[in-house]
Amino acid sequence: MFLNIDQVGKTFKDQEQGSFEVFSNIKLSIEENQFVSILGPSGCGKSTLLSMIAGLEDISEGAIILEGSEIKRPGPDRGMVFQEPSLFPWLNVKENVMYPIKKLLSKKEAEERVNHFLKMVHLSKFKNHYTYELSGGMQQRVAIARALAMDPKVLLMDEPFGALDEQTRHIMHDELTKIWLETKKTILFVTHSIQEAIKLSDRVVVMGTRPGRVIADFKVDLPRPRKRDDAQVIELENQVMELLKDEINKVLKEELDHEISH
Structure with missing residues (x-):
């Protein structure tokens, strides 16, 4: 298996409250070239799991194995895209994209790769602009x-479109679909949006909370591009929503009980 998440758990330790278990015994296998969304309510640990795959967060139990090698730290085989772009404002677009590869490749190779991916995301004519000048x-x-310029084996995306307005988000969905079809990168995509997960993915992994766990794994075998008003999309969306309803209510009840007790 390309990426194997084998009985993985995460516990945070707090001096005041002791230890807090985010999740335990998470088991997932991801095939190469798959686009997999991880969906669930706040607190289920989906972003924490993504950070563990990236090597940014320690694993409390179990192991995450990528192509036979156990993940213990960050590496160039995993590219990460966060909710906020995390760009360097003092560098222009071209320099930002080149930054992680400029010491790994010759200047000519790096420039060719940067130009290739800027063309792919339709930003070639903005390559000399500073990032604060962009939407x-x-x-x-x-x-x-x-992230793509690093040529990672896995592209990890943590709610990358969560801060965008709805219209821009739908444009980005189409752009990301085209990028995935062209590159066939393995993508793990964390989201709160059922519609977003179904529109983009081959699989939708649904996590529950308190404790965090996998409660369903849907195969999305629908042709791309997918329309929001397609009957099959709506049917699958309703199935996932029905599953998540109890989990969301559980979170709301706990938050309400906490407010009342304080």
């Missing part, structure tokens, strides 16, 4: 180009 959607396209 939110354009900045996120720079971040995607930067």
